[in-house]
Amino acid sequence: MKTIKLITLGFLLLGGLVQGADFKQANAAYAAGKYSEAAKSYEEILKADGPHISVLRNVGSAYYQMGENGKAILAFERALVLTPRDPDLLANLKLAQDQVAVYPVAEGSAWQSFLERYSTRAWSKIALVTAMLLPFAALAWCFRKGKERIGIGMFAAANLTMLALAFAGLDARSGEYKRGIIIGKPATVRISPFEKADDRGTLGEGREVTLGQETSGYFWVTADGGRQEGWVAADEVVPVVPERKMN
Amino acid sequence: MKKVISILWLFLIASLHGVEVTAELSADTVPAGQGVILQVTVEGGSPQGPPVLPAVKDLIVNSRGASQQMRMINGDVTRSIVFSFVVGSNQAGNYEIPAITVRIAGKDYATQPLKLKVGASPNAAPAGMDEEKKTETPGKYGHLGFRMVAKDRKHVYPGEIAPVKIQAYFPIDAQVSLRSMPRPEGSAFTLHNLSEEPSQSTEVINGQRFLVVTWFGGLSATKAGVYPASLRITGTVAVRDDTAQRRPSAFNDPLFGRSLLNNFFAPMVQKDVELTTENPLSIEVRELPKDGRPGDFTGAIGEFEFQSVNIPNSLKTGEPCQIETVVKGSGNFALLSAPQPLPNGDWKTYRGSDDFVPTDVASFGGTKTFRYNAIPLLPGEPEVALGFSYFDPEKGEYREIKSSTGKIVITGEVVKSTDFAEAKQPKNPQPDVPQLAPLAKDLGAVTSYEPLSAARWFTPVVVGCGLLSLAILGTGWWKSREVDPAKEVRKAHELALREAVEAADKAVSQGDAAAFFLSAKSAVQLGIAERVGIKPEAVTLADLDGEDEAIADILVEADRVDYSGEMASTKDLMTWKSKLEESLVNLETKRKQQAA
Numbered sequence: 001m002k003t004i005k006l007i008t009l010g011f012l013l014l015g016g017l018v019q020g021a022d023f024k025q026a027n028a029a030y031a032a033g034k035y036s037e038a039a040k041s042y043e044e045i046l047k048a049d050g051p052h053i054s055v056l057r058n059v060g061s062a063y064y065q066m067g068e069n070g071k072a073i074l075a076f077e078r079a080l081v082l083t084p085r086d087p088d089l090l091a092n093l094k095l096a097q098d099q100v101a102v103y104p105v106a107e108g109s110a111w112q113s114f115l116e117r118y119s120t121r122a123w124s125k126i127a128l129v130t131a132m133l134l135p136f137a138a139l140a141w142c143f144r145k146g147k148e149r150i151g152i153g154m155f156a157a158a159n160l161t162m163l164a165l166a167f168a169g170l171d172a173r174s175g176e177y178k179r180g181i182i183i184g185k186p187a188t189v190r191i192s193p194f195e196k197a198d199d200r201g202t203l204g205e206g207r208e209v210t211l212g213q214e215t216s217g218y219f220w221v222t223a224d225g226g227r228q229e230g231w232v233a234a235d236e237v238v239p240v241v242p243e244r245k246m247n
Numbered sequence: 248m249k250k251v252i253s254i255l256w257l258f259l260i261a262s263l264h265g266v267e268v269t270a271e272l273s274a275d276t277v278p279a280g281q282g283v284i285l286q287v288t289v290e291g292g293s294p295q296g297p298p299v300l301p302a303v304k305d306l307i308v309n310s311r312g313a314s315q316q317m318r319m320i321n322g323d324v325t326r327s328i329v330f331s332f333v334v335g336s337n338q339a340g341n342y343e344i345p346a347i348t349v350r351i352a353g354k355d356y357a358t359q360p361l362k363l364k365v366g367a368s369p370n371a372a373p374a375g376m377d378e379e380k381k382t383e384t385p386g387k388y389g390h391l392g393f394r395m396v397a398k399d400r401k402h403v404y405p406g407e408i409a410p411v412k413i414q415a416y417f418p419i420d421a422q423v424s425l426r427s428m429p430r431p432e433g434s435a436f437t438l439h440n441l442s443e444e445p446s447q448s449t450e451v452i453n454g455q456r457f458l459v460v461t462w463f464g465g466l467s468a469t470k471a472g473v474y475p476a477s478l479r480i481t482g483t484v485a486v487r488d489d490t491a492q493r494r495p496s497a498f499n500d501p502l503f504g505r506s507l508l509n510n511f512f513a514p515m516v517q518k519d520v521e522l523t524t525e526n527p528l529s530i531e532v533r534e535l536p537k538d539g540r541p542g543d544f545t546g547a548i549g550e551f552e553f554q555s556v557n558i559p560n561s562l563k564t565g566e567p568c569q570i571e572t573v574v575k576g577s578g579n580f581a582l583l584s585a586p587q588p589l590p591n592g593d594w595k596t597y598r599g600s601d602d603f604v605p606t607d608v609a610s611f612g613g614t615k616t617f618r619y620n621a622i623p624l625l626p627g628e629p630e631v632a633l634g635f636s637y638f639d640p641e642k643g644e645y646r647e648i649k650s651s652t653g654k655i656v657i658t659g660e661v662v663k664s665t666d667f668a669e670a671k672q673p674k675n676p677q678p679d680v681p682q683l684a685p686l687a688k689d690l691g692a693v694t695s696y697e698p699l700s701a702a703r704w705f706t707p708v709v710v711g712c713g714l715l716s717l718a719i720l721g722t723g724w725w726k727s728r729e730v731d732p733a734k735e736v737r738k739a740h741e742l743a744l745r746e747a748v749e750a751a752d753k754a755v756s757q758g759d760a761a762a763f764f765l766s767a768k769s770a771v772q773l774g775i776a777e778r779v780g781i782k783p784e785a786v787t788l789a790d791l792d793g794e795d796e797a798i799a800d801i802l803v804e805a806d807r808v809d810y811s812g813e814m815a816s817t818k819d820l821m822t823w824k825s826k827l828e829e830s831l832v833n834l835e836t837k838r839k840q841q842a843a
Contacts, residue, residue, distance in 0.1 A: 023690045030686060051694050054687030061683045082694050088684035095683060100426060124700035131709040134716040142723030170700055186483070186519050201517030204424065204483050224422065228485065228517060241696045 023055065030058065035065040053079050057089055064096050070183035070205035072096040077208075077240045081176060084119050100206040115165075115172035123173065127166035130159050177241050180211040180221060184236030193218035193231040200230045203237075211239055266292035268349045270358035272334070278366050282307070282335030285344070287358060290327040292351035297330055298358075301345045305338040306363075336365045389417035389457070391429065391522040393478050395466075395530075400640075402531040407548035407640050408439050408465030408579040410611045413478060415522060418486050419449060419456040422517075425482035429462060432523065435474035435532065439465040440611065465611055467579075468532035477527035485517035539645050541636035543587065548638045549578010553650045554614060556633050558588070564659030567597075567620040572633055572650070577612035585617035586633035589649065593629065595622040623657045631655045737777075744773045744831075751827060755820045763820055764805035767827045771798050774834035778841055795833050797826045 026041035042059035045052065060075030076093040080086065118126075137156040144152060186202040193215045203209065203223055209232070212220030218231040266289070273284035285308075287298045300308050313330045336342065341364050346357040392414040395401070403409045413429045428441050441464035450459045466476065535548075554573040562568050572586055580603050588594045599619025606612045630652040639646050699705055747770035754763035769783070775798070776783035779790060791799050804823065 020690050027686055027688065045690075049693055051696060052691050053694065054689060054691045057684075057687050061686060064683060078696075081696060092684050120698035120700065121695070124698040124705065127709060128699055128705065131712040134712050135719055138716040138719035138723070142719060142726075170698075189517070201485060202483070202519055203517070204426065204519065224485075227422070 023052075027058065030062055030065075035062045038062045039066065039068075051078065051082060053082050053086070053089075056082075057086075057092065060089075060092060060096070064092070064099070068183075069096045069100045070181060070185065073100075073206040074181040074183060074238055074240065077179070077181060078242075081241060082119055082121070085117055097206060100204060112172060115169045118169055120170060120173045120176065123166045123169035126162060127170065130163040130166060133159050134163075175210075177239075178210050178212075179240040180209045180219065180237045181240060182207045182209060182232070182237050184233070187232045187236035189221070189228060189230035189232055190218070191230060193220075195233075197231070201228060203228070203232065209237060211237070266290070266351050266354075266356060268298075268347075268351075268356040268358050270344075270347050270361055272344075272361050272363060275362065276364045276366060277335055279335075279337055279339045282309075282333040283363065285332040285334045285361070287330040287332070287347055287349065288327055289330075289349055289351065289356075290325060292356075294328060295350045295352075298347045298349045300332065300347055303342055303344060305336050305340070306342050306344070307335055307337070309333050334363060339365050339367050341365075389415060389421070389423075389484060389520070389522055391415050391478055391480055391524045393429075393476060393524045393528060395528070401528065402533050403466065403468045404533055404535050404548055404638065404640055405468050405471060406535070406546050406579060406582060407638075408467050408611065409640070410577075411438075411464055411466045411476075413441075413462045413464065415460045415480055416450070416452070416457040417460070417484060419458050420486065421458065422485040423458070423460075423482055424484075425460075425480065426519075427481045429464075429478045429480045431466075432477040432479050433474065435468060435470060435472070436476055436530075437467045438478075439467055440605075463607070463611075465579075466530075468530070471532045471534045473529055473531045475527040476530045477524050479521060479523045481519070481521045483517055484520050533643075535638060536643070536645075541645055541647050543584075543591075543634070544636045544638070544645060545584040546582035547579060547584075547635070548582070548640055549576055549580075550639060550641075551576035551578060551583060551635070551637050552648060553586070553633070556586075556650045556653075558631055558633075558653065558655060560653065560655050562623050562655060562657045564623050564626050564657055565662040566659075567622050569599075569618060570596075570621050570633070571616065571618045573614050573616045574635070575614040578637065580613060580615050583615060583637065584635065585619050586635040586648075586650065588621055589632050589634045590629075593623065593625045595624055597621070622662075623655075623659075624662050626657050626659050626661065628654055628656050740773060740777050743783075744770055747773060748827075748831065751824065755824050758820065760808055760820060763823065764801075764808045767801050767823065768805035770827065771801050771830060771834070774831055774838070778834065778838045795830055798830045798834070801827060801830060 022041055022045050026038045026045070029035075029041060030038035039059055039062035042055050042062060045055050046059070049055075056075050056079035060072045060079065063069070063072035063075060073093060073096045076089050076096060079089050080093065083089065134156070137152060137159060140152045141149060141156065182203045182205055184203075184205065186204045188202055189200045190197040191200055192198075203221070207223060209221040209223045212222065214220075214234065215231075217234045219234055219237050220229070221232045221237055222229050268287065268289050270285065270287045273286075277283045285300075297313065309332065313328055316327045316329065334344070341362065344361040344363060346360050348355050348357050350356075394412055395409060400409065415425075415429070417423050429438065431438055442462050445460045445462045448459050448461065450457050468474075551574050554575040555571075557571040559568045570588065574583065574586065585596075585599060585601065587596055597620045599617060601615055601617045603615045604613050606614070631654075632652040633650040634648060636645055636647045638644070747766045750766035751763050751770060754760070754766060772783040772786040775786045775790060775794065779786070781790070788799060788802060791802070801823065
């Protein structure tokens with residue numbers, strides 16, 4: 001059993017070293033102005049290793065330099081799903097959006113902004129930790145008497161508040177699984193999910209849409225708060241969260 | 248079969264009634280471009296064909312079909328056929344529709360003539376509308392307009408930044424997302440300092456309202472010649488597709504057969520559009536005249552003047568002083584160099600710094616402040632002024648501007664300009680454009696888009712923790728409700744003590760010394776017994792070590808009264824009562840201290 005663990009650990013370490021080397025090579029290609037080559041290398045790392053914030057940031061920059069602003073916006077948005085407050089990513093995203101005249105929707109209330117400051121992962125960790133602390137608080141409450149209970153009560157109240165906040169945060173971010181970015185230049189919106197169906201218009205590169213069901217290689221998309229709806233080919237619109245789950 | 252026979256009978260009965268043909272307009276007045284309903288009603292007969300409306304010049308008539316009605320009043324059956332038409336005109340005026348003839352059973356029946364007044368179109372352009380706008384009706388997705396701010400200017404000079412106004416027109420109900428700022432087509436012109444936040448307004452052009460987006464900027468020519476100043480802008484425009492749900496037009500005229508509801512329900516069609524200036528203005532780019540070009544001309548074109556000049560009035564040759572001057576005006580400030588002290592040969596000047604403060608959104612007008620060092624070469628008390636030159640594009644001539652003069656005292660010896668090293672040239676400033684954040688150098692850890700909350704175990708764990716907490720709290724509460732012997736003893740003790748004190752009080756009020764001391768002894772014993780942890784009746788004088796003397800006194804007196812049967816006075820009992828209360832308070836205090 002120990003041998004298997006050691007072998008697995010060895011493979012993981014080796015894989016990490018290999019990806020690290022690839023990452024440096026991709027960065028070197030970027031620095032040399034070979035943006036297409038760099039983007040390809042970054043994409044390979046992402047495919048082999050999973051999402052790295054650093055790789056998503058760099059691949060977004062590479063696409064931006066190539067003029068692939070839709071893909072650049074997608075990469076920056078994906079990185080922001082993992083780390084929503086990264087100022088470099090936010091600045092890069094704005095640059096790319098400005099290039100294709102995609103203006104983000106005005107920010108919501110301060111409460112909504114606060115809830116969206118943290119990623120889904122962060123909120124779910126907070127929810128888990130606070131939930132696991134609750135039984136301990138309950139035990140302490142039972143075993144302590146008198147004034148000692150005041151402190152325990154305050155701790156439990158704070159814990160419950162954090163738990164409620166975490167659930168509100170998870171709820172606020174529940175829509176990110178339906179977010180999609182147009183990478184077509186532009187993407188054609190059709191009335192039915194097949195190529196020869198009439199078009200209802202186009203959606204510009206980099207535009208954010210809400211994804212619906214996927215059928216026959218087409219996504220049902222909604223844009224502009226429902227003013228524009230239709231089917232867009234799956235190679236022209238990409239979910240922000242790749243492993244999205246449809247309701 | 249019965250139904251068919253009945254209908255035939257009805258038709259037969261109807262045909263026996265008199266024939267009547269009438270015509271009616273739904274309204275007498277209608278705006279140009281719209282229509283009214285004309286109904287020709289035939290009662291009591293079957294027309295051989297639809298009525299033929301006589302032709303009237305400029306009057307448009309389109310059939311809307313026919314309908315039949317059958318009425319039965321008191322057994323009389325009346326059948327009527329109604330032929331509907333839409334009548335209107337694009338030309339305002341008074342129209343008379345002559346009698347309309349209908350042939351029924353070989354006989355012609357005529358209606359009365361009708362009058363229709365066609366008024367002006369409500370969408371007509373108001374009087375005095377800009378002729379330029381009248382002629383340029385934007386297309387379905389809009390168009391781009393362009394004109395020079397200076398009226399009647401149709402020429403520019405290379406290097407000049409001529410202020411221009413650019414307007415993009417879009418349908419009022421369109422959703423517009425611009426992808427680029429206006430850009431000149433071709434290489435003859437460039438646009439500078441385009442306002443970053445264009446203003447928005449609405450305008451009515453040829454009866455239609457448009458959203459107008461306006462930029463101001465500076466047009467600069469790159470080479471001499473005559474070129475069309477054509478601009479281009481790209482964006483996404485979504486407009487309602489009127490053709491999608493509109494009914495067939497009554498007149499094959501876009502103004503007819505169109506209703507507000509049709510427009511409202513029409514779907515949006517979004518297109519990537521590229522708007523260009525239709526009939527672009529031809530602009531002549533003239534060469535700057537070579538004749539009369541001042542020696543210090545640096546390319547400034549526009550209109551400039553001094554706002555202020557600041558030169559120290561006491562100087563020494565060979566020692567630098569700072570000169571500060573502000574020039575105001577409008578034009579290509581970028582090519583306006585620092586005004587030099589006059590006369591030129593008497594000074595050695597260095598390149599300094601300058602600040603430009605625009606006074607309009609296009610940075611066309613403003614003030615430019617120059618600061619530079621200058622060294623006087625000749626001593627004396629010269630009248631010094633600053634000077635510069637520029638080209639006036641309106642007048643087409645060079646102008647040399649000189650500031651007001653002031654006397655300056657310069658001491659020292661004559662020095663040569665070659666005695667001073669050239670000042671270092673400042674580096675060219677880097678373009679102030681946003682850049683991408685630098686690349687990430689560290690690969691960092693692999694993360695996952697999948698949050699913990701998406702894991703199958705997440706919800707059971709969180710819910711489980713909540714339930715466990717509730718269970719623990721519930722158990723704790725349940726346990727707290729169970730009988731606690733210590734609590735029970737304490738309660739019983741407090742009750743006994745209270746009864747003993749009450750009995751003592753009662754004895755005092757009755758003057759019963761024996762009863763008082765019995766109760767007092769009992770109360771004191773209870774107090775001591777709880778603290779010491781023995782039975783109350785087992786408390787003796789030997790257990791009073793460290794206690795108040797008053798307690799011992801009470802116990803001794805109680806024994807004495809018990810054995811002697813002596814009766815105490817009421818006054819004495821009050822004193823003993825006070826002692827008892829004091830003793831009990833002390834005992835309670837000690838008990839609490841011990842418990843703590």
